[in-house]
Amino acid sequence: MIEPTPFRTEQLRLETGERFSLTVAANAMPAWxxxxxxxxxxxxxxxxxxxxxxxxxxxxxxxxxxxxxxxxIDARIESLELFRENEIATIRDELRKRQIVRPGDxxxxxxAHWKSRLTAVNDxxxxxxxxxxxxVSTRDPRLAEVRRRVDxxxxxxxxxxxxxxxxxxxxxxxxxxxxxxxxxxxxxPTNPFNPRNQHRxxxxxxxxxxxxxxxxPLTLTGRHLHLNEDxxxxxxxxxxxxxxxxxxxxxRNKTKAHPVNLSPDRAAIIHRYIVNHxxxxxxxxxxxxxxxSQESSNTAPKPLSIGSVEHMYKQLRxxxxxxxxxxxxxxxxxxxxxxxxxxxDELEWTPDEEEEVVNQESGWTRNSKTRLNYQRRSLRxxxxxxxxxxxxxxxxxxxxx
Numbered sequence: 001m002i003e004p005t006p007f008r009t010e011q012l013r014l015e016t017g018e019r020f021s022l023t024v025a026a027n028a029m030p031a032w033x034x035x036x037x038x039x040x041x042x043x044x045x046x047x048x049x050x051x052x053x054x055x056x057x058x059x060x061x062x063x064x065x066x067x068x069x070x071x072x073i074d075a076r077i078e079s080l081e082l083f084r085e086n087e088i089a090t091i092r093d094e095l096r097k098r099q100i101v102r103p104g105d106x107x108x109x110x111x112a113h114w115k116s117r118l119t120a121v122n123d124x125x126x127x128x129x130x131x132x133x134x135x136v137s138t139r140d141p142r143l144a145e146v147r148r149r150v151d152x153x154x155x156x157x158x159x160x161x162x163x164x165x166x167x168x169x170x171x172x173x174x175x176x177x178x179x180x181x182x183x184x185x186x187x188x189p190t191n192p193f194n195p196r197n198q199h200r201x202x203x204x205x206x207x208x209x210x211x212x213x214x215x216x217p218l219t220l221t222g223r224h225l226h227l228n229e230d231x232x233x234x235x236x237x238x239x240x241x242x243x244x245x246x247x248x249x250x251x252r253n254k255t256k257a258h259p260v261n262l263s264p265d266r267a268a269i270i271h272r273y274i275v276n277h278x279x280x281x282x283x284x285x286x287x288x289x290x291x292x293s294q295e296s297s298n299t300a301p302k303p304l305s306i307g308s309v310e311h312m313y314k315q316l317r318x319x320x321x322x323x324x325x326x327x328x329x330x331x332x333x334x335x336x337x338x339x340x341x342x343x344x345d346e347l348e349w350t351p352d353e354e355e356e357v358v359n360q361e362s363g364w365t366r367n368s369k370t371r372l373n374y375q376r377r378s379l380r381x382x383x384x385x386x387x388x389x390x391x392x393x394x395x396x397x398x399x400x401x
Contacts, residue, residue, distance in 0.1 A: 003031050005067035007060040009053055017243030019049035019250060021056040033073075033128065034059050041127055046240075048252045058095060058117035059124050065094045077128050080136075080146045088156050092118065115161040122157045126150060169326075170377035171335035179322030180332075181209075192319035193312070196294060200281075201312065203273040204291055204304075206266050211336035211362060212236060214329040215251030218304055221288040225274070232267035233259045236363060244288065247305050255363025337362075337374035 004026040012022040020043065023034035034056060042052055066073050069087060076082055083091070095117045096108050108114070129150055136143050172180060183190045184205040186198040193201050207217045212234075219239045226233050238257040242250060262270070278284050281292040283301035293302040316323050337358065344354035358364075358371045372379070 002072075003027075003029070006064045007031050007034065009056045009060060011049070011053075011248060015243070017241040017245065017250075019052075019241070021049065021053040023056055023060060031063070034063070034124075037124055037127055041123070048250075050249055054116070055120040057099065058120040061095055061099075061117070062091060062121045062124070065091050077125070077132055080129065080132060080142075080149065082125070082129070082149055082153065085156070091121070092157065092159070095121065111161050112163045115158060115163055118158045118161070119154075122154050125153060125157075169330065169334070170380070171333075171338040171374075172327075172331055173377070176322055176324060176327075177335060179320060180205075180316070180327075183316060183320040183323070190320050192315045194294075199273045199277040200291060200304075203270045204309075205332075206269060207234065207260075208329065208332045209336060210234075210260055210262060210266065211333055211340075212260060213253060213255065213333065214309060215306060216253050216255075217291055218251040218289070218306065218309070219253060220290040222274075222290065225270070225290065227262070227267040227271040227274075231261060232264060233261045234270075235259050245303070247303060249306055251306055253363070256365070258360060258363035260361055334374045334377070337371055338378040340371075341375045341378040 007023050007025055009021045009023055012020040014020060021038060023031040023038070025031045037059070038052065038056055042055055063073065066087075069090060071083070071087060096114045098105060098107055098109055109117070133143075133146055133150065136146060179190070182188050183192065184202045185191060186195075186202055191198055204217055207220075208214075216236045219237060219242075220234060224235045224237060226235065236253060236255070236258055238253050238255070240250075240252055245251075274290070278290070278292065281294065281301060284292060287301045287303060289303040291304040293304050293308060295302055313328055317325060317327050340358050340361070341354070344357070349357075355369075355371065356366065359366055359368050362371070364370050
C-alpha cells in the first residue's frame with residue numbers, strides 16, 4: 001500500500017511525558033517507514049524533541065519530493081538502484097528551502113542547517129538499505145557494486161558543504177552589559193517589558209546572567225531554589241520528559257545537574273519575585289514551576305515557554321539602545337564565563353583550580369575545556385595586554401641600546 005503524501009510531523013505525547021515526533025500521511029494515518037525509523041534509530045539517542053522533529057521533518061521533505069518526482073522509494077531501495085544524479089540534485093535543492101518563510105528571511109536555510117537535513121536523509125536511506133544488502137548473497141557479483149553505490153551516497157547527497165564556525169563570538173563589553181542590566185531593572189526608563197512582568201523578567205534574566213542556559217530557568221521548581229542560605233544558590237536539574245510539563249516544546253538541559261551560586265543581593269531579588277510577584281499570576285499555587293506565563297488555560301497556569309523567552313530577546317534587541325543585533329542567550333552566558341575568568345585571576349587561582357570550579361558551576365565534565373570557547377573576550381583582552389607589554393619591552397630595549 002502506497003501511503004499518500006504529503007507527509008508531515010505531529011507531536012505525540014506519551015503517558016510518561018515523553019514527546020515523540022509522529023509522521024502522518026495525507027490521510028492522517030501514521031506513515032510506516034518514517035515512524036519505524038524514528039522509533040528504532042532516533043528515539044534511542046535520547047535527544048530532545050525539537051531535534052527529533054527536525055530530523056523527521058527532513059525525512060518528510062524527502063518523501064514528498066520523491067512523490068512529486070514519481071519515485072517509488074520502496075522499489076528503489078529493494079532493487080538497490082537508489083537515486084540518479086538529477087534526482088539527488090532536486091532532493092538537495094528542496095532540502096535547502098525553508099519550510100516557513102517569514103518576511104525578511106532568506107528562502108534558503110543556513111549551511112549548517114542544510115547539512116544537518118541532508119545528513120538526516122542520508123542516514124535514513126542507509127538504514128533502510130542495509131537490510132536489503134544483507135539479503136544479497138556474498139556470491140552475487142552485484143554485491144561489490146551495490147556496496148560501492150551506498151558508500152558513495154553521502155558524497156553525492158551531503159557533499160562538501162562548508163560550515164564556518166564563528167570563533168569571534170564574545171560576551172558583552174562593559175557598555176553593553178550596563179545597558180542590559182539597566183533594561184531588566186523594573187521601572188527603568190529603558191525597560192521594554194510590560195510592567196506586569198518586569199519583576200519576573202528581572203529574576204529570569206539575573207539567572208541567565210549567572211550562567212544558566214536558555215532552558216534551565218524554565219525547568220526550575222521551588223525545591224531547586226536555596227535563596228535563604230548563608231551561601232544562596234539554585235540547583236539546575238537535568239529534567240527530561242516531565243509528564244507535568246504542558247509546553248509543546250519541553251525545556252531540556254544539556255548539561256549535568258549542578259548548583260549555581262548567587263550573590264546575596266541577586267538571591268534577594270529572586271526571592272522578592274517569588275514572595276511578592278509570582279503569587280499575582282493566575283493559578284500560581286497550582287503550578288510547581290518558578291516562572292509562569294501571564295496566559296493561563298482553564299485548568300492550570302502555563303509555565304513560561306522558550307518562545308516567550310526568544311520574544312524577550314527580540315524586544316531587548318529592538319527597543320534598548322546599546323543592545324547589539326547579535327545579542328542572544330550565549331552572549332549573556334559568555335559574559336558570565338568572562339567574569340569567572342577575571343575573578344579567578346584576581347583571586348590568583350591556578351588554571352586547574354579555575355577549570356574545576358567553572359566546570360562545576362556550568363554543569364560540564366570535570367576536565368572539559370569548553371570554558372575556553374566562552375571566555376574569548378577575557379582571553380582576547382589578556383592577549384592584548386601581553387602584546388602591548390611585549391612591544392613596550394622591545395621599544396625600551398632599543399632605547400637602552
